[in-house]
Amino acid sequence: MSDSPIAGPAHGHGALAEAGDPHHGEHPSYQRHHFETVDQQADATNFAMWLFLLTEVMFFGGLFTAYLIYRNWYYPAFVAASHQLDVRWGSLNTLVLILSSFTMAMGVWCSETRRRNGLMLCLTLTFILGMAFLGIKTIEYHEKWEKHHIPGLHYSLQSFLDPASDEAAAKYGDSPLPLDMARHTELYFFLYFAMTGMHALHMIIGIAILGFMIVRARAGAYTNGHVTFVENFGLYWHFVDIVWIYLFALLYLISRHQ
């Protein structure tokens, strides 16, 4: 936190001369009055964003903990149910999300170095990759719908007990499960939809904000030295990426070898 007039590339002097009135003459127009310096404002905003992300960590943490406890209790059922997920779709989605994190990070860089076209390209790519993720998720959800594996909405115990009698389950060549295991697969799918659904909701919110940012970036926002919004959105997007990294490992991978 310094009072130095040279505040890095993000705070050029172009914005300094913007406002005519004496009140704003001293600092960029985007600096709020209750902050002493632009740096102080950026630090405070960054801190606040991290506090928000920590509440998100606790939120998803609760879901992860529930998953771990039930997986421990109904281990064979969870192993059997996790084999219903297609690791290829999961890997592809991981790839898509990591790429989108990269394009988002590049977006922050473009914003910092004031490249308007670069920023718009990066935000648009992030937007497209986010949509691609949701598209792949939809394919996966659709398969679950076909096989009656959606607890509370479209679930059939029969498809686990006797897959041959269920048209869709028979198509995928599933093997039958004993009754107690079949019953507990419902718990796995409940947690699967709760966790990936919450994650997808975060993606949808993120994509909506990205759309808003693309429009604003076109008008020259974020490349005038005021990078806070892009930077903090980047934190959110990367956080959502991290949640998926763990979801992928826990839901798709850990029982794959059995």
Place this chain on the structure above:
Amino acid sequence: MSEQTNHTEHEHHVTSPTVYIVILFSLLVGTALTVWASFIDLGPWNPVIALAIATSKAMLVVLFFMGVKYSTKLTKLTVIAGIFIFLGLISMTLSDYMSRAWGRW
């Protein structure tokens, strides 16, 4: 608020694209590695390895994509405190569940 610019406390570090590209490739390699490892039967080590790789990937994202490595001490402390409390809560909850039915599995 000193007049001296303290660069370690300075918010506006610009991470270069080269760093982002290196991190991107590390994350892709990590993903390939974890998928490959999941098909090998390592007994109790499968989840351990999957979570270890996931955590390494998450660390790379937090440190570089999210820029915590170059952030203020306040942000670093916030992140570390958050992870610490999260792990504390998870381990206390799991130890409760595991010890309650001790010997009655």
